[in-house]
Amino acid sequence: MRILIIEDEKPLREDIIYYLSENGHKCDFASSVKSGLEKLSENKYSCALVDIGLPDGSGIEIIEYIKDKNPEMGVIIITAANSLEDKLTGLKIGADDYLTKPFHLSELSARIYSVLRRRNFGGKNTLIFDGLEIDTSEKKVLANGIQLQFTKKEYDILIYLASNPTHLITKEALAENIWGDKAEMATTFDFVYSQIKNLKKKLNEAGLTNFIKVVYGLGYKFKN
């Protein structure tokens, strides 16, 4: 998918581009409202990441432009934690999602996948891996054609991992995605570990071995 990243902080922008490129996205970037609008008029994108605080104006302007010219395009807002109002305005005028800085790259990737799925880009709602098929509209998981039963949390974790193929995902990022503001509790209880263990067990039983790799001390990796 082609993604436009409008972010003025160069190191952050570069990391996002690098990470998303590894996930198979084609990324363009802009560092101001002006160049962002230029890029949008020149090319067609599936999704845009828009930082609200830009040097020459507000990202809100860009979102308004997108919703006017290309309402099909997905928009994810990136904001600083203390600009709640911008976030709300952004969602009101049609942004799909928002992320508060700092965020996990894996979370960003998962959100992009989710937006793209919702907006039905690529015409299918199914993630297919070697023998594993995830139908996100039906929330069904098929292993070699046989449906597997997962709890909601196990399913969420699987989707999160599948949204970040090829990358290591920290248990903190996973905990935050699944337990939200109770993530701290989840990490103290090692809940991520026990959920992953169940998930792995179910996949193993269905003959899908080594789909989830544990990277000691850091997190997990989804094998593709």
Next chain:
Amino acid sequence: MKLLTKTNIYTSVTTIILFSLGVFFVFKVILLKFDSEQDEHLLSAKEIIIKSLKEGKSVEQFSSNIGEKIQIVEIYKQTTTVNSFKEYYQEIIGEEKAGESIILRELSFQCSINDKAYAITVSVSVSKKQEIGEYVVGIVILFLFISIIVLFIVYRFISAYIFSPFYDTLSKIKSWNIKKSESLTFKETEIKEFRLLNDTIQDLTQQIKSDYRNLKEFTENVSHEAQTPLSIISTKIELLMQEKNYSVKQHDSIQQIFQATQRLYKLNQVLILMSRIENKQFISTEKIDLITCFEEKLEELEDFIEAKQITIIKEFNSNVPKDLNPILSNILFNNLFINAIKYNLESGGTLKIILDNDSFSIENTSDRVEINKRFLYERFTKSSTSASLGVGLSLIKKIIDYFNWQIAYSHKDGVHKFKIYL
């Protein structure tokens, strides 16, 4: 003791002393004057007696018109020319006033007339002297009392007037809030001391305010500005983690840097949240049903409640919806419940929620000691066994204050209880 009462006491004591001295001197002066007049009277009587004796009149003739009593004794020879005065009491002899005495002033002298020597005493009653003295003292004491009473009354009325700027200042300082933007303005006053006081307080509060604002802005700026570098660090580490082929040492370092960054960024989030609460950026409210709220929280925390095998006891005796900001109320209940679970017994504890019309309380069993009440809601005070940031309770307090609620903590028989008065 009121300033005025104190002043009144001092004034009264001084007045009493001054008046007493005054009375004493006035009394003395009046007596001296009285005596000297009597003495003149006696001396003029002496002249008349001598003159009369020279003219050969008999003693009985003067007694009625000159003095009280005249006694003339013929003596052999005049021995002195000195007039001697004397005062003494004499009992009244007679039926009516028996037992009482009168004071007599007496002049004794000797003289020689026509080759005869006489010793003469003339005496007058000076009982009036006593009376006059008593009157003077009485009147002065009466005035003293009247003036003290008047003084008290006048002071009372004046003080209400004079001290009104002072009390105005006092009530304004009392209700002054560093967080409110308006500056103090005091009632105009002619009294120099009060004006000085007002000016000083005004300067002082201005100074405090500007210091407070600077400090607040500094904290806000730091936490705001820290977001971008934190984002960069955070994503850089995440990318570094993607690399393979690390040595064990490098691997551990990366893991520790990552976790430290996570902590830092959670801390930063809380700081930003707190300053936003302080800046009143959560104005919008919704009708929030506390029972639904509690039930939702319990459901969200189900995993952890199960993991610790905590028994939940619910006593919901009321269901009045409250107008609250949804974001803040969510953070508040989250923190309260998470604390009650996190610090609960490792296994088999209880968590009790009681909701009444005007309060709710959350009680949890715990093997932790009582929290020191002095530092209960202060930022960054944490028990040595806790790995958390130690801002949780401070955040709870901040939101409770924001809602204009009250929070009370108690600890009894291993049960920690937070009661919130709505």
